[in-house]
Amino acid sequence: MDEPLRLGVIGLGRAFMLMLPTLAQHPRVRLVAAADPRPEARARFETEFSAQGFNDVAALCADSSVEAVYIASPHQFHVEHVRLAARHGKHILVEKPMALRLADCAAMIAAAREAGIHLLVGHSHSYDAPYLRTAELVRSGDFGAVRMITALNFTDFLYRPRRPEELDTAQGGGVVFSQAAHQLDVVRLLAGSEIATLRAITGRWDPSRPTEGAYQAFLTFANGASASLTYSGYGRYDSDEQLGWIGELGQSRDPESYGAARRGLAAVASPEEEAALKNTRAYGVAKSTAAAATALAAHNHFGPIVVSCDKADLRPVANGVMIYADETRRFEPLAAPQVPRAEVVDELYAAVRRGERPLHSGEWGMATLAACLAILESARTGREIALRDGVSAG
Ligand SMILES: NC(=O)c1ccc[n+]([C@@H]2O[C@H](COP(=O)([O-])OP(=O)(O)OC[C@H]3O[C@@H](n4cnc5c(N)ncnc54)[C@H](O)[C@@H]3O)[C@@H](O)[C@H]2O)c1
Incomplete structure (x- = not known):
């Protein structure tokens, strides 16, 4: 049970760059796959992490080597990507804001509950x-x-x-x-x-x-x-x-x-x-x-x-x-x-490996969007x- 989380990344843009020092250095996480439409990002990821790059988010979600996903695609894709990952039983860390509409947040929370997986929202600075x-x-x-x-x-x-x-x-x-x-x-x-x-x-x-x-x-x-x-x-x-x-x-x-x-x-x-x-x-x-x-x-x-x-x-x-x-x-x-932003991986790890209720749950992210x-x-x-x-x- 002490194995690092096997993480797939969805969206290799600016947010991923900011989380990269965390995800590359934290001992409780290992980057095993990434999905992004940009070929140059996939190529760099494959070389740097000896891991697979996907053009298609659904294919990454179907990959059995992936245990949890970090969704760092633009806001408007969060709901679709959370649903896909939940359908494949992957635990989820989705960037803030969780979504753009409360109904989408509710659907994401329901999808996670139905799939029996943890849904966390972050990084946000309340992890600092x-x-x-x-x-x-x-x-x-x-x-x-x-x-x-x-x-x-x-x-x-x-x-x-x-x-x-x-x-x-x-x-x-x-x-x-x-x-x-x-x-x-x-x-x-x-x-x-x-x-x-x-x-x-x-x-x-x-x-x-x-x-x-x-x-x-x-x-x-x-x-x-x-x-x-x-x-x-x-x-x-x-x-x-x-x-x-x-x-x-x-x-x-x-x-x-x-x-x-x-x-x-x-x-x-x-x-x-x-x-x-x-x-x-x-x-x-x-x-x-x-x-x-x-x-x-x-x-x-x-x-x-x-x-x-x-x-x-x-x-x-x-x-x-x-x-x-x-x-x-x-x-x-x-x-x-x-490790910078280590608290984000710590909270995800505690939820997935130890079943601890995360502070930054889907409900938490939905309340922030409401505000x-x-x-x-x-x-x-x-x-x-x-x-x-x-x-x-x-
Ligand atoms: N927590 C933070 O400090 C922080 C900082 C920046 C951004 N963010 C959040 O991260 C998210 C992304 O923002 P960004 O600034 O990194 O944007 P970005 O444009 O820099 O990166 C988005 C990445 O997603 C990829 N992408 C686009 N469509 C996709 C799709 N359908 N499937 C998979 N990948 C796709 C793009 O090619 C790009 O690599 C936003 O929700 C933003 O709020 C958080």
Whole structure:
């Protein structure tokens, strides 16, 4: 039972590049197959992992050497790929957002249940060790009840090269589907309670990138806590400045690279050229390989966050947790990650090998999508949205 999980990958793009150091280095996982329509990605995968590449997702799902799949195809394919994998009895880790419609999430959960397999949603930043440790500290009771969470993140998300549908909200584009999914997961973990109500505004400030680039949301939770969430992907102020220039992936950032994302897009003349530019960051084209991946000094993070409890403010950062109590202030360090994002494989492994109920289950992912949709609805209608059991908006 201690054998590594035999994992097949569906979609070898940017998300896979970000998970590659984890999947290549974690001792509890072995990459045995991948499916992607891009031949250059399949060829690189076959060489690098001595494993089979498939053009067809159904063929990968039918392969008996595959025990679990990591679905990192674009959002719109998640529901179809989850159904296929479940039908073949494979355990599933599907990227966030789980899907674009609640009915699709419900169908994915039902398919997993019927097949008797585990369905997990991730990576999302609520797997990051500093947030898991902060949630543990909150739950310890040492600091009293959690009252108020303040979360913000300023990035250049909107100016990273995109496929056309990533700039169209109706097709899952914009920061609400892709980035609020992380921030909502983190504050839900820290609050330890489901969202009760949500009021939000969204920003669509650049007509050449006609989707949400920013939002602010105010949440109340069933346990009485509240949270304010601020996100801007407009590529100006960068909140990594508040975190010692440690980036989202735990990497060292160069403050002198200011404006790099906008400059990178300056020479792009068409949506096709932009998609091709994005593709240069995908597996099989980008230079980085599993062999080049090295351990990092710090954990992944999703911007500055403060959790205010009755008796202390807790501030998770990329290498630990700052604890501000009444009379004293102290830093609780976390060991540097041996393998980045190891927590994702740990949770999948614990579910599949030990039958442990995952935190990031299908139901969890569905509640996060419900909150993303509630942000869009609240911004559209100007009203506060009530959520029942964290899910049913409206
Ligand atoms: N957790 C994270 O940090 C993170 C980061 C980036 C993306 N993501 C998520 O990962 C998913 C993919 O986003 P991305 O930015 O990697 O996109 P991408 O365009 O870079 O990669 C998608 C990959 O899927 C392949 N693909 C396309 N259609 C397919 C199909 N029908 N079957 C199999 N493969 C197919 C493409 O060839 C490409 O290699 C999205 O849901 C996104 O939200 C998560």
